Amino acid sequence: MPELPPFEHTSHDTIASTCANVRASFLSHKTRPVEFRLVQLRKLYWGLKDNSDLIVEACKKDLGKPTFETYLAEVGWCMNDIIFMTKHLHAWAKDEKAEYMKLMNTLFAPKIRKDPLGAVLIIGAFNFPIQLSIGPLIGAIAAGCTAVLKPSEGSPNAAAVMQKIITEYLDPSCYTVVQGAIPETTALLDQKWDKIFYTGSANVGTIIAKKAAETLTPVTLELGGRNPAFVTKQADARLAARRLLWAKIHNAGQVCVSQNFTLIDKEILPAVIEEMKKALQEFFPQSPHKSPDYARIVNQRQFLRLKKMLDETSGKIVIGGTMDEGDLFIEPTVVVVEHMDDSLIRDESFGPLLPLLPVTDLDEAIRIANEVHDTPLGVYAFGSQKEMEKVISQTRSGGATLNDGFFHASLPTMPFGGVGTSGDGSYRGKASFDVFTHRRSIAQTPKWAEFALAIRYPPFTGTNKQQQWAKMNDMTPDFDREGRATGWVAWAMGFFGKKSIAALVVAIGIRLYLQRRAKL
Template sequence: MTSVKLPDFHHTSVEEIPSIVSRLRKTFISQKTRPTDFRIKQLRKLYWAIADHEKELVEALARDLHKGAFETFTAEINWTQNDIVFQTQNLERWARDEKPADIAFTNRLVSPRIRKDPLGVILVIGAFNFPVNLSFGPMIGAIAAGNTVVLKPSEQSPNSAAVMQKIMESALDPDCYVCVQGAIPETSTLLEQRWDKIFFTGSERTAKVVAQAAAKNLTPVALELGGRNPAIVTKKADMRLVARRLLWSKTMNAGQVCISQNCILADKDVVSTLVKELEVALKEFYPNGAKNSDDFSKIVNERSFDRIKKMLDSTKGRIVLGGSMDRDQLFIEPTVVLLSEKDKDDSLLVEESFGPLIPILPVDDLDQAIAVANELHETPLGVYAFGSKAETDKILAGTRSGGASINDGFFHGIIPNLPFGGVGDSGTGVYRGKASFDCFTHHRSITSTPGWMESLLAVRYPPFAGTNKLQQFNKMGLLKPDFDREGNRKVGMLWWLLTLGSGSASRGAFRAALLAGISVVLKMYLGGK
């Protein structure tokens, strides 16, 4: 550890929480956060506060998770700062009223538009594994959208949480944005308050508690959860690329990543080659061993260590690579476990490891791999498909997931401006980039009816019986179907002549000749031009 002094982690008094929320609600009602200039200035100040406390963040993440400098900057600090820059550069455009598309002509007379209104007072509950990114990221979107925000960082990364509180208090308006510290009592008290939206990142088990609390007040929630994410590897995949890319995704943050693969479903004919390539890649990534590397993180705490160890102790599989552990140092080596085709109920498959465990389950073919993937988790956060284009297309068509990466491990989850989120029990709602702004924005439909339209609107007023008002009303807005009773699309005579209702070669030739003739006629009509 360095000599950088970090602030202490102090629990917020539960008695203070209701007054904090009340203060932020009064601020929101005052419309202080409405002007986009105010939001942009707050985000810019947050950017520079992060820069000013960079060394403290590096130290905090090293203490909490043993994160190396490269990962700390790329996945935490720089990521967050880039998000701020992107939001501030685009916020004015996003916040403008939007003209809806495909509005009937008669309805355009009332100037329909979509206004971007902030939701209100937002609660953001962060996660321990990427404490800066997964706490500040949603908060940045909520600020950009014009809300007031309470941030509750994870107490499992206490040093990072304390530095984030210091950053917020040094940069942001305290009547608009507050950091609340604590564990279960403080979180429970927060959930008892009335919110306009709750954004939670964490486990499925805790998400159910959050959702139940939110339901009492009909509070909308965005839930960013995990998942037993499958990687599917076919015979046509490049095993060296498979090994390097999946090992990268499973060793980042010691596997404490919600979108890393939980298992590899590999064609049985390539399993031995895959294991050899994983061994080669592991030596390339950590020449002196993962335990001696400054680039390999530790498990967050003893409870998580014991949980992962229990999963490994309970497996029916055979450890073919790695397996060493040190509880005192919270170290678990990247560990490859080879399962048999009958081990679909193994502890490493039915639970999310959230650690550096890499189980491989051999399968007979791609169809079996897809079936097993759907059986293990119907709606994972990610699916990772390795093979030919036809094979990966088949995997995408045959599975569901929050996102997917083809021939890579969770690349879709590290593109900052690509909407990110789960589906089913891997989460609900998306954020990142513009999606972060939209996540905390109410798209409010507005019309403005001028007085001169009253004669046109007379058709909507009673009396209706004995009049032709229904016919008049239908002429103004009733759409005619462009399909017949069999569900086939109707086409005009000109289109039918041009296509002759078929794509056969002979009729295609006739169609080409017909088009050429039309072209000649047009040239003659236009004077040869």
């Protein structure tokens, strides 16, 4: 068993100077060259690789996290993200040509430069301590920012391992770690940042957003939410049961994007419950308590919070319910509830509790989900293709997965983030580069263009300069006062019909092809 480094609070006296050093490094332009960023990312990759055993042990100590889950969602995830980032960074960091509204705009060579935002603060979360801390850091490095990482004190062993990796593998003048709890986080927030990236609860996110507003500091908030799942009577009962159950046993349900409650058609409810029983027996033949593949609740406070939710429910427990406070163990527990005000639904559970609320049809389910004032981080639908598309088109969420639990959140090439109460901003893949980047518009006016620009100088009164400018600059609308498209294409479509136009295009294409063949 590898020996874990100790978790030590950072001295308050050093926080201000640490932040000042990171800012000074950014202002020295050290991180701007893309090659410097690539070297740091590659070193971070090997830091994770070389210390993967320590990470596994740390996550086991902090969360009872199984080795496979740590590989899947922590170490392997971040290492793959680094490789993906390094392969595309040169292309993403290049200047981008701006689109031209008028040909004369080309004279000014308009372009968009990808500028790093500056010195950034990243505040991680306890449930996926590596991914939710190192993931944003990968984006900050790629964008050319300097960064201070504040890992969650809720996973102290993982926090200590991250400090070891960052200290030993990255440039210490550009990237550093501050350890601690509320006092240290407060001291960090008292500093001036160019960006704050926070992952955690909505309550703390509100505090951070208010603090950042005092200095007009931009913030990305990755929060949770009361995420709904939908199961219609046309769904595959076995599929829905296995996949929704998996979403709640992964990390013992301590996943901000897993379903908080399931709106399920009354007709399919008994079948889904039976399939969940079968799946649970298949996943954990000896019981989850005895399995090395089932995580634990992070601490006693969170355990007691979940226990209270289950104690106060008016629903019927149909699967599970066993707990062991000494081992911080809560069995995957399925409960059929009667209303949305049940203790298991009223707040985000963030644990292995699966409340099922029976409904008469999909319309009722969508209405109930939309009456929840919080905008969820994720939405999950099981049913026919038409029904799943209806869920997507008639609900809102940060992201969505059809026929599965939070699979969209596991794809590092897709932007991940919330909306409204579930967060603001997104990251992962290219979005991680973008979230720490300012798209800086740049134009250059050549000296020789002065003769053309003389039109913009006074005097204007008594001249026709406005008419001349309109001829040079104004665009002609391709729509009428009723909002209908105009122009010859729109006229032809209206006169002949879309099918006739399509047939004509195909006929012309065939004729041109035959003529070319005849010449050959």
